[in-house]
Amino acid sequence: MVTWIGRRPQRVEAPRLNARGVSQSSVKVDIGALAPDLMHYLGQAAYCELGVFESLARAVATAPNLASKEGLSAAAGRALSKHHGLITEIRRRGHEPDAVMAPFVPSLDRFRQQTQGSDWHELLLSCYLGGGLLEDFFIRLSDGLPRDVGPRVAQMLGEDSGTDVLVHELQAAITADPALGSRLAMWGRRLVGDTLLIARSAMPDCDVPASADSRIEPVFTELIAAHTRRMDGLGLTA
Structure with a gap:
């Protein structure tokens, strides 16, 4: 799991989903109050895309x-x-991208190291599932950004990521080797917890779980449902 120097990691409780990955709660949360400072958001999102x-x-x-x-x-x-689009937004506001991204380097580098997998197929699955979940999250979180930047960032992150090739490679490999599918299903289930910890760290009150969890849980429910749909699309059990 991802850890941060100097404090114990927060435990993320995954919301429960039904068998098809559909949220048991259809409440749409106003995520605006959960959005961090703009530079915090841009720095973390930019370094995520670079990763x-x-x-x-x-x-x-x-x-x-x-x-x-x-x-x-x-x-x-x-x-x-x-990534370049996000650092353009940083520079537009008079900041240097390296300084804005720097606070997120240790945790995100550790996250990538721990989720790169033991072989090429696990690496592909990490890119597809982890990258997809984090993009979903940052698009959702952009609702709380200033109106002169939030919609533009959401559109940028929502552009086609070209992941069809990852799906094709993974589906072909699983079809050729069913045992690989079982191993990748286990890997995919591990990835969701580690990735949600990164998402949790993007919220300004992540150190005060008692006051934030009730608002965050429906957001994470949506993210896990999308993760489950990606797993289903590969024929893997989430």
């Missing part, structure tokens, strides 16, 4: 054939484009 790019670049470097390399390189390029 997705780095992970996909690693997948490109270790891909088994040229066709896989070509497809994954396109997905990596889209993650890098989103």
Whole structure:
């Protein structure tokens, strides 16, 4: 699990879902009150996208054939484009991206190290599930940003991430080796907890769980439902 220096990690209780990943509560939460300071949001989201790019670049470097390399390189390029869009927003407000991203480097680097997996297929699944869940989260959290930036950031993050190639590679591998599917299902279930810890850290009152959990739980329920749909699409049990 992800840890932070100097304090014990917060425990994230995953909301319960029914068998098809549909939330037991249909309440739509006003997430505006949960949004962090704008620079906090942009710095963390920008470094997350840079991390997705780095992970996909690693997948490109270790891909088994040229066709896989070509497809994954396109997905990596889209993650890098989103990163550049976010750091443009940082510079537009007179800040240096490296300084704004720096506070998030230790925890996010640790997260990537712990979720890169033991082989190429686990790495692909981490990029697909972890990257997808975090993009869903930051899009949702952008509702609470100033109106001159929130919709623009949401549109940017919501652009096609080129993950169809990851789905294709994973589905083909699972079809060829059913035992791989069982292992990847276990890996996918582990990923959701680690990724939710990163999402939890983006909220300004994450150190006061008693006052925040009742508002955060429905948001996490939505995220886990989307995660479950991605798992279902691969034929994996969430």
